[in-house]
Amino acid sequence: MPTPKGGHFGRILEIDLSNQKYKIVPIDPDTCRRYLGGAGMGSYLLFNRLNAKHDPMAEDSPIFMGVGPLTGTACASTRCSFVNKSPYTGRLSHAEVGSFIGNELKWAGWDGILITGESKKPVYLYIHNDKVQFKDAGMLWGKDTHITEEMILEQVKDPYVKVASIGPGGENQVGYAGVMVERFRSAARTGTGALMGHKKLKAIALRGTRYVPVADRKAFHKAAEANKQFSLKKEGWQGLKRWGTAGLLELKHHVTGSLITKNFQTTWYPDIEEIGAEEANRRFWKKHAACYNCPNHCMKLGVIRGGDYDGLIAEGPEYETGGLLGSNLGIADFDLMMAAIELCDAMGLDAISTGGSLAFAMEAFQRGLLTADKFDGVTLEWGDGETVIELIRKIAFKEGQAGKFLARGVSAMARELGGNAADFACVVKGKEMAAHDPRGDKPRGVSYAMGTCGGDHHEGNSPAGQAKRCLHNSLVICSFVGGYWSPKMFVDMLNPLCGWDMSEEELMATARRIRTLERCFNVREGGSRKDDTLPKRMLTEPLPDGPKKGVVFSPAEMKKVQDDYYAYFGWDDNGIPTEKTLKELGLEFAIKDVKAAAA
Amino acid sequence: MEKKASDAGNDKFLDKKTSRRSFLKGVGTAAGVALASTAMGSVKPADAAEPVKPKPQMKYLFAERQNCVGCRACEYACSLHHEGVVWPAKSRIHVYKHKGVVDVPVICWHCDDAPCINACPTTPKAIQKDPKTNGIKLDAKLCIGAKCNKCIEACPSKFIRRDPEKGMPLMCDLCDGDPECVKACVEQSGNPVGPCLMAGKLGFGVNQAYRNVPPEEAGEDLIQGMFYPNENGERRS
Numbered sequence: 126m127p128t129p130k131g132g133h134f135g136r137i138l139e140i141d142l143s144n145q146k147y148k149i150v151p152i153d154p155d156t157c158r159r160y161l162g163g164a165g166m167g168s169y170l171l172f173n174r175l176n177a178k179h180d181p182m183a184e185d186s187p188i189f190m191g192v193g194p195l196t197g198t199a200c201a202s203t204r205c206s207f208v209n210k211s212p213y214t215g216r217l218s219h220a221e222v223g224s225f226i227g228n229e230l231k232w233a234g235w236d237g238i239l240i241t242g243e244s245k246k247p248v249y250l251y252i253h254n255d256k257v258q259f260k261d262a263g264m265l266w267g268k269d270t271h272i273t274e275e276m277i278l279e280q281v282k283d284p285y286v287k288v289a290s291i292g293p294g295g296e297n298q299v300g301y302a303g304v305m306v307e308r309f310r311s312a313a314r315t316g317t318g319a320l321m322g323h324k325k326l327k328a329i330a331l332r333g334t335r336y337v338p339v340a341d342r343k344a345f346h347k348a349a350e351a352n353k354q355f356s357l358k359k360e361g362w363q364g365l366k367r368w369g370t371a372g373l374l375e376l377k378h379h380v381t382g383s384l385i386t387k388n389f390q391t392t393w394y395p396d397i398e399e400i401g402a403e404e405a406n407r408r409f410w411k412k413h414a415a416c417y418n419c420p421n422h423c424m425k426l427g428v429i430r431g432g433d434y435d436g437l438i439a440e441g442p443e444y445e446t447g448g449l450l451g452s453n454l455g456i457a458d459f460d461l462m463m464a465a466i467e468l469c470d471a472m473g474l475d476a477i478s479t480g481g482s483l484a485f486a487m488e489a490f491q492r493g494l495l496t497a498d499k500f501d502g503v504t505l506e507w508g509d510g511e512t513v514i515e516l517i518r519k520i521a522f523k524e525g526q527a528g529k530f531l532a533r534g535v536s537a538m539a540r541e542l543g544g545n546a547a548d549f550a551c552v553v554k555g556k557e558m559a560a561h562d563p564r565g566d567k568p569r570g571v572s573y574a575m576g577t578c579g580g581d582h583h584e585g586n587s588p589a590g591q592a593k594r595c596l597h598n599s600l601v602i603c604s605f606v607g608g609y610w611s612p613k614m615f616v617d618m619l620n621p622l623c624g625w626d627m628s629e630e631e632l633m634a635t636a637r638r639i640r641t642l643e644r645c646f647n648v649r650e651g652g653s654r655k656d657d658t659l660p661k662r663m664l665t666e667p668l669p670d671g672p673k674k675g676v677v678f679s680p681a682e683m684k685k686v687q688d689d690y691y692a693y694f695g696w697d698d699n700g701i702p703t704e705k706t707l708k709e710l711g712l713e714f715a716i717k718d719v720k721a722a723a724a
Numbered sequence: 725m726e727k728k729a730s731d732a733g734n735d736k737f738l739d740k741k742t743s744r745r746s747f748l749k750g751v752g753t754a755a756g757v758a759l760a761s762t763a764m765g766s767v768k769p770a771d772a773a774e775p776v777k778p779k780p781q782m783k784y785l786f787a788e789r790q791n792c793v794g795c796r797a798c799e800y801a802c803s804l805h806h807e808g809v810v811w812p813a814k815s816r817i818h819v820y821k822h823k824g825v826v827d828v829p830v831i832c833w834h835c836d837d838a839p840c841i842n843a844c845p846t847t848p849k850a851i852q853k854d855p856k857t858n859g860i861k862l863d864a865k866l867c868i869g870a871k872c873n874k875c876i877e878a879c880p881s882k883f884i885r886r887d888p889e890k891g892m893p894l895m896c897d898l899c900d901g902d903p904e905c906v907k908a909c910v911e912q913s914g915n916p917v918g919p920c921l922m923a924g925k926l927g928f929g930v931n932q933a934y935r936n937v938p939p940e941e942a943g944e945d946l947i948q949g950m951f952y953p954n955e956n957g958e959r960r961s
Contacts (some may be wrong), residue, residue, distance in 0.1 A: 199800065199810045225796070232813065274824060284820055284940070308824030334813035334888040342808060357911075366915040411950050412826065413917055415795035420912035422793040426825060428951040438825055438951055 126151050130624030131340035132194030133157040137170075138235050138257065140250065142324055143184065143242035145259045152236060158625060158635075159711065162193035162236055164219040165599030165639035167208025170239060171217060172642060177649045177718060181210040181316075182323050184243050190230065190289075190329065191237035193601040194623055197228040198337045199349035201356070202419035202603035205230060205306075211316040211578070212323070213300035213478075213534060214555035217646040218315035218578040221598055223416040223424075224307040226287040232333025240326065249290075249328040251281055254335065262327035266296060269471040270305040277330050290328035291318045292473025294521040298322045299532045301478035301557075302521075305470060309414075309424065309440035313475035314556070314581060340624030348617040353420070356609045362421050365605060366413075369423045370444035371402035374451075377444070382673030383565030385558075386452045387507055388484035389551045389662055392562050393671035396457035404459055405442060414440075421605055429460050439467035445582070448560025449480025454487065454513055461510030468514055472521035478534060479520065481557025483513055485535045488549050494542050501525045551660045554579025554652075563663050565673040567682070574657050574683065575690050577643040588693035592636040599639055637694055638710040641702050644694075645715040649722045654700040657687055699723070784859075784923065785896070785903055787829040787934070789946055791920040794819055794827030797912050798905035798921060805904040813888050816896040817905050817921075822943025826950065829920055831905075832883050832896035833935040834859035840895075843878035851875060851895065862895035882938040898923070 128135040135157065137150045152166075160169045167189035174187060189208040196203040205227025211218040230238065233254050240250075247262035260280070265273050270292040277288050287307060294302035295318030302322065303313025321327075339345050356362060364372055377384040378397045386394040398404065409427035416424075429437045441447060442462065450469070451462045469476040483505075489495035490505045497504045501519075505512055519528030530538060535557050539550035551558050553573045559582035563570030568586030575591065576584030583604065585591030596615065597607045607615075612629040620627055644652075658664070659678055667677040691698065695706035701723045707716050799815035807814050820828045838860055844851045850866035853859070870891025876884045884893045896903075906923045913919035937945070 197810070199804065228812075271824070285818070307821070336803075336807070336809050336811035336813075339809060346804065363915055413793045414827070415793045415912075417795065418797050418800050419795050420797070422795065422917075436952065438947075 129154040131338045132623035137237045139239045141242040142244040147257045161599035163191045163206035163599045163601035168642050181212040188240045192227045192231045195600045197231035201353045202606040204601045207312045207317045213316035220312035220315040222312035224310040226306045228417050229287045229331040229333045234335045244325040247325045251330045253332045265327050286332045288330045291321045294472045294474040295322035297523045300534050301475040303475045341621035344621035365423045368402045369425045371442050373444040374401040382671040383562040388488045394452040399457045400451040434464045439463045441466045445560045446476040453484045455507030456510045468517045478557045482531050501527045556580035588690045595636045595639045786922045791917045792827040792829050797908040801904040801908035820939040826946040828939045828942045839878040840875040843874040857898045857901045859898045861897045880936045
């Protein structure tokens with residue numbers, strides 16, 4: 126089989142946890158070029174390996190951890206992608222995570238790891254270049270992600286190893302449990318943690334000492350450097366460097382009017398001054414941290430001094446974590462908010478879905494749908510940070526009525542409560558929405574409603590934007606960096622790296638191919654136009670105050686978004702990719718399944 | 725401060741293992757900063773009052789550890805310069821992340837007394853002072869490679885790593901006087917943290933103050949220094 130000239134290694138490591146065996150799966154250069162890697166490659170592999178309505182928790186249901194051609198090269202800010210069929214939403218989902226784990230995976234000489242099977246006892250994987258070891262994780266089971274990472278680094282005796290691990294949330298298969306990387310980075314929005322917990326895979330430790338082959342070194346390094354310089358000059362970067370994404374907390378409150386507050390009841394939260402970036406800068410932040418080769422150190426670390434949580438080191442607040450566990454819960458105490466964020470990280474829970482679930486429960490209490498007698502005798506009120514922290518721990522261990530109830534997520538909770546609970550359940554495609562209110566920030570509604578994973582703020586704010594995000598997620602680079610780059614800049618980098626002659630049109634066709642394949646997967650699971658919408662609250666309730674007072678994301682606007690979107694990608698009125706489109710994009714293998722699902 | 729800084733050059737003081745931690749906690753970082761600033765000041769000819777006279781043409785590499793954000797651009801630039809491709813496993817400089825919180829750039833300080841040269845068993849020695857940069861330089865032809873472990877053991881900073889391919893020690897050569905890592909670091913730094921790596925004509929003593937600390941100890945020290953400046957809180961979680 127021919128091997129790729131550069132960028133890709135042309136091989137994937139397939140792990141069978143049931144028998145503790147592994148094998149090398151070659152990937153031909155043509156597939157690499159058509160699906161790039163990361164989310165795209167994962168969608169391709171999963172589409173072919175799984176059948177319609179495959180049980181996501183089945184033994185042969187895989188997790189793909191993938192990197193792209195640019196990962197670990199001279200390109201700035203490369204990441205790692207986790208792709209699996211989410212046990213939480215039943216859809217194809219992908220989550221991207223920063224830090225260095227993707228680079229170590231690439232430097233170990235792999236384009237990805239496909240994890241199948243189920244182990245009988247807890248294990249963790251230690252992969253050093255070609256050497257794959259299944260190590261006993263009995264000692265680590267039940268430990269939080271921070272301690273797990275420290276213990277693994279001690280065991281493997283190599284401080285340069287990078288670890289992706291799950292916490293108690295994943296072990297107990299909480300639907301929205303994530304994978305934590307290097308303590309504070311999380312690939313959380315796909316239910317990967319729950320799946321890893323089900324497979325009894327506690328962690329993946331990676332170390333690589335190879336380099337990524339480059340077809341034309343001189344041209345590639347020149348293009349990569351030029352692209353980085355291009356982004357460096359942008360003003361938006363200086364803000365991110367200084368304030369991280371936390372800077373958006375005040376901005377979205379004062380200007381954009383899209384800071385979610387009290388389960389999307391409003392976007393006006395005057396207490397934001399207590400928990401925003403200015404406050405964090407004044408009393409909390411001690412250090413900045415960056416991903417690989419990124420000049421944009423948007424991660425901020427700090428320590429709580431004084432009070433109950435004295436000495437606690439935590440990361441954040443980021444816009445999402447600060448919004449979901451701060452303003453969305455009505456919390457105005459900075460220390461309690463940071464302790465809640467840190468606890469989510471330690472327990473391996475998705476801070477977005479955790480915050481969404483807690484806010485939903487709070488509103489259920491506010492409306493009298495939920496009472497203390499069904500909730501371990503606890504009354505949950507807006508801004509009650511101490512109870513929130515106690516509940517996050519209970520969610521991770523599925524402890525008591527409250528823990529079990531909250532761990533099911535907003536959709537299931539709304540079904541169980543009945544009544545008008547569905548009216549204030551802010552979920553898209555079964556997943557909680559992130560911290561941008563689509564009424565104030567309408568382009569963000571496109572990302573929530575039309576994206577593959579659902580409720581995801583990170584999938585592009587227009588049809589073309591979503592195609593570009595597919596590129597970012599498949600080349601697996603950071604959207605803060607890649608967002609500034611035009612298709613031409615990508616092509617200038619990719620061609621000398623991989624030895625291709627790709628045109629801009631082919632690159633954008635690749636993006637549409639990946640997005641359409643993801644769609645085919647979800648069509649096969651029963652997805653169609655009816656899922657591509659926003660929750661009832663967004664479509665009917667106008668914002669009561671704030672800069673965008675009175676604004677609503679009207680159903681007519683929603684319909685226009687859908688129509689434009691389907692037209693851009695060449696899907697029919699019901700959001701099903703047409704046969705013509707599938708043939709044009711070279712997705713003939715999907716035609717049969719899509720037709721069967723649409724019929 | 726001035727007195728302590730010159731103390732840093734005193735080998736007897738540093739060789740006492742017990743006093744190293746407390747010394748660094750107390751003055752290590754501050755002394756480093758002070759020295760760096762005096763050193764940068766010493767570029768100007770107005771520094772005639774300075775008691776320690778900088779040696780002419782002497783180039784050092786210096787890492788202000790508190791400023792490191794762990795982007796590893798230095799590894800990228802180093803391997804690109806030496807190997808022609810991005811290959812951090814063969815980078816001469818590396819960044820160690822301690823407990824996922826602090827980043828410790830592990831560099832060659834190009835010590836004046838150079839324990840690696842003393843330890844090198846070959847004749848003539850494979851590691852020698854480079855008259856051009858006054859730093860150390862490895863002669864790959866003379867080095868006996870994987871069979872020998874002497875310089876790796878001797879390095880007080882635990883800086884030297886082995887080439888994963890050829891088994892040679894990976895030694896910093898200051899890129900013949902214009903270190904690429906420093907350029908990469910300066911380019912990426914700023915807003916609000918300054919560059920971590922610096923090179924220039926620095927006065928005697930800078931390397932001695934930091935070099936005897938292995939990465940793990942430096943990381944622990946950084947956590948204490950950056951996150952618990954009053955030393956009255958223990959980490960919990």
